[in-house]
Amino acid sequence: MREQTITIYCFIDDFFHATGRKDDAHCKITDAELLTTALLSARFFYGNLHSAYGYMQAHHGVRHIDKSGFVRRLHRLQPQLLALFTALGRVIKELNxxxxxxxxxxxxxxxxxxxxxxxxxxxxxxxxxxxxxxxxxxxxxxxxxxxxxxxxxxxxxxxxxxxxxxxxxxxxxxxxxxxxxxxxxxxxxxxxxxxxxxxxxxxxxxxxxxxxxxxxxxxxxxxxxxxxxxxxxxxxxxxxxxxPKKIHAVTAQGFILKLILFIFAYTLTQVIE
Structure with a gap:
């Protein structure tokens, strides 16, 4: 699990550096850390963001951020998440x-x-x-x-x-x-x-x-x-x-976001393993 976490983080961080995206200096955690946590929640914690964030705090030193702030930033990063999947899909197609x-x-x-x-x-x-x-x-x-x-x-x-x-x-x-x-x-x-x-x-x-x-x-x-x-x-x-037995979401957009995370996490699993 630790190796997969590092691999996912490096992939996201390298993509952001290549596209010139910079983190806000006032943010406690970087965008790469946030998306890595979200993907780990889909891969290992049945979509439970709180459990994945607890793991990242305990094992990878991620700083504390309140739950509502985490979710709001995750929603704002949905375009970047889709861009990441598109970039990964393009590489897979080139190797196919x-x-x-x-x-x-x-x-x-x-x-x-x-x-x-x-x-x-x-x-x-x-x-x-x-x-x-x-x-x-x-x-x-x-x-x-x-x-x-x-x-x-x-x-x-x-x-x-x-x-x-x-x-x-x-x-x-x-x-x-x-x-x-x-x-x-x-x-x-x-x-x-x-x-x-x-x-x-x-x-x-x-x-x-x-x-x-x-x-x-x-x-x-x-x-x-x-x-x-x-x-x-x-x-x-x-x-x-x-x-999970039931995908928890408060809005339809949040439900779709979790679907994207599950599909992305499965694709990363197939590529990494």
Missing amino acids: CSCVYLIDSFPVPVCDNIPIPCCHLLESEAYRGKCVSKRRYFYGFRVQVVTTSDGVPVQFYIHAGSFADITAFKAMELDLPQDSQLYADAAYTCYEVEDLLAECEQIEFRCCRKSNSRRKDEPHRAFLKEHYRKRIETSFSGITGFF
């Missing part, structure tokens, strides 16, 4: 020689159907979604994740739970190298998007075909699609394995 990527989504419920009227975190029917694989409805978000063939996330997109996968995919700003192959399940079937990616981005979008599809797959291609598609489910299990 196979140019094979996978995309799928997983639901993150704020609550189940019955307590929806009592939920004050979200207040819109747009968040009421359906998880087909589990045959149940949920109220919350859905996360689109793009990973390498080894299951390392390089990009994600968080949206309301009611949006279909292909609808969210159209809204997502896909950032993959040319000549990449992107594997997806049948929920992403859209011939226009498939042709557009091939023509404009030189990306081969390989969706699993439905039984009534106009573009049938040869057996070997269908086997490859099924083979690659299943790998991403392992990544989802790894990400949700960091979740």
Whole structure:
């Protein structure tokens, strides 16, 4: 744990130095220390910021700061957190020689159907979604994740739970190298998007075909699609394995911030280990 903490801190601190970001002289802890603590909370403490901060104080000499001040600064650093993930994803894509990527989504419920009227975190029917694989409805978000063939996330997109996968995919700003192959399940079937990616981005979008599809797959291609598609489910299990029984948040923005931390922490774990 100590080695991972030092590695995460060095990565964040080097990124801030490279981008010219400087800490406020009046702050008790640096931005790198704060983001390191937040990522450790997602990786080792099920998102509990207080426990992670206690560990950093006891083992790494981080100075004391009140909880509300810590949370406010963490919210202000969300753009830097996303920039860090983008930079890490870019490096992973450069090292991915196979140019094979996978995309799928997983639901993150704020609550189940019955307590929806009592939920004050979200207040819109747009968040009421359906998880087909589990045959149940949920109220919350859905996360689109793009990973390498080894299951390392390089990009994600968080949206309301009611949006279909292909609808969210159209809204997502896909950032993959040319000549990449992107594997997806049948929920992403859209011939226009498939042709557009091939023509404009030189990306081969390989969706699993439905039984009534106009573009049938040869057996070997269908086997490859099924083979690659299943790998991403392992990544989802790894990400949700960091979740507590219930993700604690006071606002929807805080809930999304914790989701970003869980995905980022899983990606760092895959890279470091």
